């Protein structure tokens with residue numbers, strides 16, 4: 126087994142709304158290993174996106190810890206967390222989150238703003254990334270000119286262009302047809318083979334079973350099932 | 362990501378919101394333009410006053426007057442008159458007809474000696490002027506002559522010549538005309554006058570002729586006067602004072618009559634050697650023509666050239682002793698001191714006061730003028746600043762709007778690894794760009810306004826026949842200050858919104874649709 130990369134302990138994200146408390150994530154203990162391909166499945170509202178945000182240091186847990194490579198993420202300064210995101214993490218959001226007034230190329234190029242890559246290299250890398258995702262003809266298009274699937278791929282390109290150590294992808298194939306889904310699946314598989322850790326949230330259990338090393342099923346903020354791909358099942 | 366990238370992004374964002382950027386920057390443009398135009402006026406005024414003062418040598422000149430026993434109010438009034446009418450001495454003498462002053466110490470030859478001995482005074486000379494007629498060829502001009510010692514021509518006040526040269530000695534039969542003279546009498550080719558002959562002449566009235574008329578005149582018989590008196594009423598105080606008043610008025614009338622009509626003509630022929638540059642307009646204290654001291658003495662000893670009112674006021678002021686018209690008691694209306702470089706005007710003024718005279722210094726005056734300019738500038742700057750504050754509220758508004766609209770973008774940037782400093786800097790760059798654009802355009806507009814103002818003022822001055830003075834200048838400090846203020850205010854206005862932007866919660870920002 127590979128080196129332990131991310132480890133959470135009793136990770137909680139509770140939202141207090143008046144008298145009631147929404148337990149979006151509730152006491153999750155999770156280990157993610159280097160170069161692992163992990164899939165998180167679960168019904169809508171079970172806390173999948175929330176976990177991803179906390180692993181990326183975007184959201185702050187109400188309880189529990191996240192350790193990345195042995196360091197407590199939320200003991201870091203905000204600047205350190207920012208550079209952790211800049212250097213190590215690629216994120217694909219469920220709702221793409223492209224900037225509408227910028228071109229596809231610029232949206233991808235932006236991911237390289239924070240690691241001292243010079244402008245021409247940024248453009249070269251972004252162009253190559255978009256071309257590899259079949260968007261070579263779409264560089265100068267604004268997101269509104271692109272189909273949902275194309276926007277999805279721009280979002281994936283943005284996450285991958287900086288060669289992250291870990292890729293967090295929230296429903297990266299949610300809007301894609303079978304052909305594009307297969308294309309993304311292959312891309313992720315190739316990246317994973319190159320050693321990139323992949324954490325993917327998906328509704329598509331067959332997709333997960335086909336690609337992931339390990340599948341985690343969540344319900345009401347808790348891990349309810351861990352499926353080791355290759356048949357070995359276990360409960361949390 | 363370097364500053365160039367950052368500027369590129371900012372420009373892109375501002376360009377996308379062209380109209381909003383334009384409107385926001387307009388506020389800054391207006392404020393800076395107002396600020397620049399107004400301060401340019403202030404700076405121009407100050408520069409020019411200093412330049413004029415310096416050019417005319419007024420910084421090393423002090424005028425000494427007699428001290429009079431007046432109430433403070435009257436003195437203040439007189440001070441103002443003197444400063445405005447240095448060259449129009451006759452008016453200020455006329456004033457003394459109204460205000461009956463007691464002179465404590467006369468400005469006589471003794472005073473001249475004492476004043477010239479004050480440390481730092483390189484030259485002291487009296488101001489003497491005469492009303493005379495000047496005849497060149499067939500034309501005769503009524504004007505004023507002034508006598509100056511030769512050394513006075515070495516001072517800045519009188520050293521500039523438009524044509525020709527200075528008088529050779531205090532006793533030469535030469536004369537200097539002035540630009541003022543040329544201008545007043547519309548003489549076409551002033552340089553052709555050099556070397557030409559000219560006759561000056563004056564009616565010499567003596568005090569004696571006036572006094573004689575009081576006692577004996579054609580329409581006056583002392584016996585008749587005595588007959589008119591009502592002797593039994595002489596005990597009545599009112600009657601006595603009425604009689605005395607009528608008699609006194611009568612006597613004055615007869616004095617004037619005698620003074621005016623019983624006189625002789627004094628004249629002399631002189632050669633025009635030069636034309637003094639005393640500028641146009643009322644800028645120097647020199648009279649229209651300048652004659653050597655010896656000529657002046659000659660005219661003076663015959664009582665020539667003093668206006669009747671002039672003479673009368675001197676008698677009433679005690680400046681002329683009616684019964685002893687000797688040269689020792691002759692007193693001057695003012696004495697000019699030329700001050701050596703490096704001596705404090707205040708110290709010299711104190712010495713003059715200690716001698717019992719009243720000093721007037723342009724340098725000290727200039728300090729006060731500067732003080733006024735300082736307040737003036739501050740006032741103008743304040744108006745510009747208020748406009749700038751209004752503009753800065755516009756910037757705050759624009760930036761807050763921009764941040765609300767770009768909340769998602771901020772969230773994305775943060776998820777991509779932007780830290781708070783970056784986000785803050787990004788928005789500060791944008792407001793800084795607005796400030797830069799606004800300030801630059803504002804400076805240009807301010808300059809245009811100042812050119813327009815200058816054009817209007819100049820053409821007005823020229824129409825009035827005054828030397829056009831540049832009242833608007835745009836020194837580099839003003840440009841830099843205006844730019845720095847525009848930029849600083851824009852950055853300050855952008856700081857609060859930028860800090861707010863830096864604190865945006867990325868999760869919330871990314872969830873919002």
Ligand SMILES: Nc1ncnc2c1ncn2[C@@H]1O[C@H](COP(=O)(O)OP(=O)(O)OP(=O)(O)O)[C@@H](O)[C@H]1O
Nearest residue numbers: 140147148149168169170171172173174175176219
């Ligand atoms: N700011 C918030 N305030 C209150 N409740 C919240 C907030 N953010 C998320 N939640 C709740 O937390 C729960 C988990 O949300 P999350 O987005 O993680 O679900 P998810 O598993 O990603 O669902 P989906 O599959 O639909 O994307 C949901 O019930 C959601 O309503």
Ligand SMILES: [Mg+2]
Nearest residue numbers: 173174219295
């Ligand atoms: Mg989700």
